[in-house]
Amino acid sequence: SSVLEIKDLHVSVETEQGQKQILKGVDLTIKQGETHAIMGPNGSGKSTLAYAIAGHPRYEVTGGSILLDGEEVLDMEVDERAQAGLFLAMQYPVEIPGVTNANFLRTAKTAIDGEAPAIRGWMKDVKEAMQNLRMDESFASRNVNEGFSGGEKKRNEILQLELLKPRFAVLDETDSGLDVDALKVVSEGVNRAKEQTGLGVLLITHYTRILRYIKPDFVHVFVDGRVAEEGGPELAERLEEEGYDRFLTGASA
Ligand code: ADP
Ligand code: MG
Ligand code: MG
Numbered sequence: 001s002s003v004l005e006i007k008d009l010h011v012s013v014e015t016e017q018g019q020k021q022i023l024k025g026v027d028l029t030i031k032q033g034e035t036h037a038i039m040g041p042n043g044s045g046k047s048t049l050a051y052a053i054a055g056h057p058r059y060e061v062t063g064g065s066i067l068l069d070g071e072e073v074l075d076m077e078v079d080e081r082a083q084a085g086l087f088l089a090m091q092y093p094v095e096i097p098g099v100t101n102a103n104f105l106r107t108a109k110t111a112i113d114g115e116a117p118a119i120r121g122w123m124k125d126v127k128e129a130m131q132n133l134r135m136d137e138s139f140a141s142r143n144v145n146e147g148f149s150g151g152e153k154k155r156n157e158i159l160q161l162e163l164l165k166p167r168f169a170v171l172d173e174t175d176s177g178l179d180v181d182a183l184k185v186v187s188e189g190v191n192r193a194k195e196q197t198g199l200g201v202l203l204i205t206h207y208t209r210i211l212r213y214i215k216p217d218f219v220h221v222f223v224d225g226r227v228a229e230e231g232g233p234e235l236a237e238r239l240e241e242e243g244y245d246r247f248l249t250g251a252s253a
Contacts, residue, residue, distance in 0.1 A: 001031060001032045001033065001198070002031070002032040002068065002069050002085070002167050002168070002200065003029065003030070003031050003032065003067075003068075003069060004029070004030045004031075004066070004067070004068050004086075004168050004200060004202075005028075005029045005030075005065075005066070005067040005068075006026055006027060006028040006029070006049075006053075006064070006065075006066050007027055007064050007065050007066075007067070008025050008026070008027060008063060008064035008065075009023050009025065009026040009027075009049070009052065009061065009063070009064035009065070009066065010023055010024060010025060010061065010062045010063035010064050011023035011045075011048055011049075011052045011059050011060065011061050011062065012059075012060050012062050013048070013058055013059055013060065014058070014060070019060075021062070021225070022045045022048045022059075022225050023045050023048055023049060023052065023225045023226075024224070024225040024226050025063075025064070025225075025226055026049060026064070026225070026226060026227060027227065028202075028220065028227065030168060030200045030201075030202060031200060032167060032168070032198050032199070032200045033194070033198040033199070033200060034200055034201070034217045034218070035194070035200075035201040035203060035214060035215065035216045035217050035218075036201065036202050036203065036216060036217065036218045036219075036220060037203045037204075037205060037211055037216035037218070037219045037220065037236060038202060038203065038204045038205070038220050038222050039205055039206070039208070039219060039220070039221055039222065039236065039239055040206070040221055040222030040223055040228075040244065040247075041206075041223065041244045041247075041248060042206065044222045044223050044224060044225065045222060045224070045225040046172065046173075046204045046222055047091050047172055047173075047204070048225075049170075049204075049222075050088055050090075050091070050170045050172040050202075050204060051088075052066070053066060053073070053081075053086060053088065053170055053202075054078065054081065054086065054088040054170070055073075055076070055077065055078040055081050056078075061074055068084055068085070068086065068167075068168070071084070073086070079111060082108070082111070082112050082164075082166075083111070083112050083114075084167075085166045085167030085168060086166060086167070086168050086169075086170075087160070087161055087164060087166035087168065087169040087170070088169075088170045088172065089154075089157035089158065089160070089161060089169065089170065089171045089172060089174050090157065090172055091172040091173040091176070091204075093145050093148075093153040093154070093156065093157055094144075094145065095143070095144060095145040095146045095148075096143060096144035096145065096146070097143055097146055098143060099143060099144050100140070100141050100142065100143060100144070101139055101140050101141070101142055101143070101144050101156065101159075102126065102140040102141060104144045105126060105159070105160065105163055105164075106122065108160065108164055109122070109163060109164060112164055125163060126140065126163065129159055129162045129163055129189075130159060132162070132185075132188070132189060132192070133155050133158060133159055133162070133185055133186070133189055134155075134185050135152075135155055135156075135159065139152070139156070144156070150176075150177035150178075151177055151178050151179065151182045154174050154175075154176075154177065154178055154182070154186060155182065155185065155186060155189075157171075157174060158174065158186050158189040158190065159189075161189065161190070161193055162189055162192065162193055165193070165197050166199065167197075167198075167199065167200060168199070168200040168201075168202070169190075169193070169199055169200070169201050169202070170202045170204065171190065171201060171202070171203050171204060172204045173204055173205060173206060174186060174190075174203075174205075174210070175205055175207065175209060175210035176205075176206070176207075183209065183210060183213060184213060187210060187213030187214050188213075190214050191213075191214060201214070203216060208236045208237070208239060208240040211233070211236050215233065216233055216236065217232070217233075218230060218231070218232060219231055219232065219233060219235040219236045219239075221235065221239065221244075221247060223244070223247045223248070228247050229247070
């Protein structure tokens with residue numbers, strides 16, 4: 001079974017005021033089949049962690065490492081990371097004008113597997129995954145995320161997850177902007193992937209609501225670019241009651 005290890009990760013971004021250190025030593029180990037929730041206030045660096053794992057060029061890793069089964073992910077190009085089994089559902093999914101969802105999915109699947117999927121089985125898989133996510137068939141022929149509502153974009157990220165079958169998925173605020181029905185549908189999709197492929201999940205969220213549907217094995221509280229506290233699911237319940245104030249006071253002292 002696979003393991004994703006993040007060790008003493010330091011990440012900075014180039015801003016107008018110069019280089020800004022955002023991640024200040026993140027340690028996190030996720031085994032295949034485990035779900036880790038990362039919770040934290042806005043601006044604590046959660047999305048930066050997600051982008052660093054995915055290899056976004058704006059986020060410069062200034063220290064530490066990310067190992068997938070002992071292999072250095074930081075040495076891999078973005079497409080190599082996807083081929084190695086890493087997947088990112090973005091907080092703000094990007095629109096891709098001129099590329100239909102169906103073509104995008106097929107191209108991504110082909111790139112990841114190293115060969116094109118057999119057409120009939122693939123069409124069936126796409127149709128079934130869309131039905132599971134309560135997506136109208138018309139979404140296959142529309143351009144990727146173009147004109148999609150916030151909730152439709154989030155569903156579309158999970159559609160990719162279900163079809164591309166990664167080993168580890170980073171879900172960045174997949175719950176934000178979803179009503180309860182959509183949240184259930186999306187959570188069911190993630191849970192199916194967990195059952196079917198033993199997916200490891202890094203579930204980034206500001207709120208505890210999604211954790212009622214996707215049960216975390218571990219909870220990490222992220223404050224000011226570091227893991228400030230870790231525990232089991234009970235830690236999420238504590239955050240639900242107390243909020244992040246306790247941590248923020250500590251961080252500014
Ligand atoms: P979170 O996802 O926890 O809300 P982010 O990782 O988005 O936090 O942001 C952490 C901090 O880094 C914030 O202060 C944010 O303004 C800053 N930051 C993130 N990305 C950029 C960027 N591309 N340019 C400038 N600042 C950034
Ligand atoms: Mg944010
Ligand atoms: Mg974010």
